[in-house]
Amino acid sequence: MTLIAFIKPIGRAILDTLLPPNCLACDAPVETDGQFCLPCFRKTNFISAPLCYCCGVPLPFGEAAGQGGLCGVCEAVPPAFTQARAALRYDDATKHLILPFKYADRTETARGLAILMAKAGAALLARADVLIPVPLHISRLRQRRYNQAALLAEQLGRLIKKPVQPDALIRNRITVPLGPLGFDARRSEMQDAISVRAKNIGGKTILLIDDILTSGATANACARALLGAGAPRVDVLTAARVPDPRLT
Ligand SMILES: [Zn+2]
Ligand SMILES: [Zn+2]
Numbered sequence: 001m002t003l004i005a006f007i008k009p010i011g012r013a014i015l016d017t018l019l020p021p022n023c024l025a026c027d028a029p030v031e032t033d034g035q036f037c038l039p040c041f042r043k044t045n046f047i048s049a050p051l052c053y054c055c056g057v058p059l060p061f062g063e064a065a066g067q068g069g070l071c072g073v074c075e076a077v078p079p080a081f082t083q084a085r086a087a088l089r090y091d092d093a094t095k096h097l098i099l100p101f102k103y104a105d106r107t108e109t110a111r112g113l114a115i116l117m118a119k120a121g122a123a124l125l126a127r128a129d130v131l132i133p134v135p136l137h138i139s140r141l142r143q144r145r146y147n148q149a150a151l152l153a154e155q156l157g158r159l160i161k162k163p164v165q166p167d168a169l170i171r172n173r174i175t176v177p178l179g180p181l182g183f184d185a186r187r188s189e190m191q192d193a194i195s196v197r198a199k200n201i202g203g204k205t206i207l208l209i210d211d212i213l214t215s216g217a218t219a220n221a222c223a224r225a226l227l228g229a230g231a232p233r234v235d236v237l238t239a240a241r242v243p244d245p246r247l248t
Helices: 003-018 038-043 072-076 092-103 109-120 122-127 138-144 148-160 183-190 217-228
Strands: 084-089 130-133 169-171 194-196 205-213 233-241
Touching (some): 092 109, 092 233, 109 233, 122 205, 148 205, 183 217, 194 217, 217 233
Parallel strands (some): 130 205
Antiparallel strands (some): 169 194
């Protein structure tokens, strides 16, 4: 880590305490952290009912969910995790928020996103024993210098006062982007890609934290590993989710 990269976040943190909070998506002042200004709020798509009870995908209005309120995909192939929820739809407006956070050192966004996630995932947070972020491969972590999922988990842990285990999972190898792949190819790409490093997972309800839920293949791989290590239940909470990439 260069000296500048080290000092920049500290400088931002000091500025954040001195200056009034900014809108999550632009520089307009707002009353409290984790808020959007009115124009950005109007552009932002929060996820709201009707949702699939299991994976939390927004269902089109008027479309009847299947048995137990499930989307067609969860009915056909139930995921390894129990429930997934997200705060925002991952669309053009949300990209302006998430991509700089993920790739361009805008790490201060984590706190605002965590506030939104705490609302969207209140039930999952309430029953979680520990929060665990989706891991980055060590080479990606060196490039990026931070794991955005770990920053979100850390902020959520502080907000709701639950323990966070940032190093509980490990990514064994670099995986190719899953977006263009079909269901089976995603699953086989993630096969054995994630291991549990922590020894104290047995008997704990885990809340897996990530920035974006796309196909759910990564979350599923993490959930399978955690269930294999003795966790009775794994839920997933993300800042944003792609509306339904599994239909492509
Ligand atoms: Zn704004
Ligand atoms: Zn579903």
